[in-house]
Amino acid sequence: MVASTLVAMLCAHLLCFSVMFLLISRRLPGNRMGMDFFAAGNLLLALAYILQLVEGGPAWSVMSVVNHTLTLAAPIAYWLGAMRFFGRQVRLWRSLIIFSVAYGIAQCLVQWSAGPTARYAMLAAMASVLFFVMTITVIYGVRTFAKDLYGEMFFFALLIGGICILNALKFLKIVDGGLDALHMDSRFQMIFYIYMSTLATIVPPSIVWLVLRRLTDSLRNMAARDPMTDLLNRRGLLDALTQSFNSRNAGPARLLLLDVDHFKRINDTYGHQAGDEVICQVADILRSTVRRDDLTGRIGGEEFVAVFLEADGDRVIHLAERLRASVESQAIKVAGSGNVLRCTVTIGISPPFHGAHDLEDALRQADAALYRGKAAGRNRIESAEVFNSVSVEDPKAAIV
The missing domain is CATH 1.20.1070 (Rhopdopsin 7-helix transmembrane proteins)
Known part of the structure; x- marks a missing residue:
């Protein structure tokens, strides 16, 4: 029973x-x-x-x-x-x-x-x-x-x-x-x-x-993510960086800030759909270029960020050059038309930093380096550590 x-x-x-x-x-x-x-x-x-x-x-x-x-x-x-x-x-x-x-x-x-x-x-x-x-x-x-x-x-x-x-x-x-x-x-x-x-x-x-x-x-x-590219937004980047630094005895990180050159001109000439396709393609290239444990994000309309964890300056410059060259070499087909366009990017690199609390300062320094690159002709890499750059004419030049 x-x-x-x-x-x-x-x-x-x-x-x-x-x-x-x-x-x-x-x-x-x-x-x-x-x-x-x-x-x-x-x-x-x-x-x-x-x-x-x-x-x-x-x-x-x-x-x-x-x-x-x-x-x-x-x-x-x-x-x-x-x-x-x-x-x-x-x-x-x-x-x-x-x-x-x-x-x-x-x-x-x-x-x-x-x-x-x-x-x-x-x-x-x-x-x-x-x-x-x-x-x-x-x-x-x-x-x-x-x-x-x-x-x-x-x-x-x-x-x-x-x-x-x-x-x-x-x-x-x-x-x-x-x-x-x-x-x-x-x-x-x-x-x-x-x-x-x-x-x-x-x-x-x-x-x-x-x-x-x-x-x-x-x-x-x-x-925590940008809906168009699925990259981290600013909040997600800060949270991920905090978790990364807290989970282990991490070495210094370096931040790469990337901006699409003449993006407004692309939108005005080809339309906002073409602009969106450029954004998505740059995001895909960024994802495929960084290492597995590095962080990628989109923090503005055409501004992207990559945070390289425990990477020395030469390694970051090498990855930045690969990224710049990949964006420049890949053609983008505009949906709904026969137009094919190419774009370039300018990249600023921050000095090494040691914690999530230094993220804003790293962004500020990378942004200043990026705008020096814009002023110097675009489609180049600029480091905040020294006033030296890697340009299209000299892509293998080293930044010390």
Whole structure:
């Protein structure tokens, strides 16, 4: 009686959270962060437990075959939902239908060849294997695609690992004691149902927390980036620089300020759409030129910034020259017309600085160097450290 009450409460939890996940998924854009998949997983597991209550015990029937299939289809739906949450494009129903047909056939073959005990043992073994693979995937995610969710993923790994162990123990008990081990009021089954009821209470709110955190991170990222180029804006640049200097014993950084030459003339001659295309192309070149850990941003209409972390002056000048030459050499096709235009940039380089609090001063010094470059003829690199420049005529000249 107690076990039946626990299973009934578990079904109620699963059905309620299934509806909640479905409602949340309708409010989310894009892939819905897998919430519709989680809703399906809860529904499948609830239906499996409802069928178990109706059956009352081990049996060989169509209902039993469906029950076993739904029991394993639920974690597959959760697994696919997690993949969707992390941006993987997977399909739910096709995968579940293929699995259900295959596992239904496997149940019939095992029942006819080895008997009911083997079929129930196969269910426990398959569940254990599924949850073991899920646990390994979660642990792998901590080191790769989910580094920003270290605590949450470790927590899920513990919970899923617990289900894996319980199903492995159930398999051993079935092999050792036969179907009597599956009596609903047995001590082991009571522990199993209590654990599953606890999971049904803890996991759904945890999944909602993950969605809220991902949405919050997305909003924070949107507030820190320029919408046209996806480069950091001034606020995002300051936050990223603060984090970079606080996360390690960083050496001095150097700031590169880049301005597109005669940008107003480009807008007036070719139109604002051409101006936007110039901005986007310069942003792409900037992204591809800097090193992996360096920071890039757009802080004005045609002004861009790159912050080189722990790079000496010669290295920064080399990267700046690559950037200048790349912009000059690449033609830009103006959409909607046959026009092809080229543009150039002038670059100012700041002296080394040692913290985020020096960002404004570095910007000011790089800006002064940039305007000296503008006054000297544009399409050149100017350093704030000394009054020397790298021009088109002498692109390999060194600034000491």
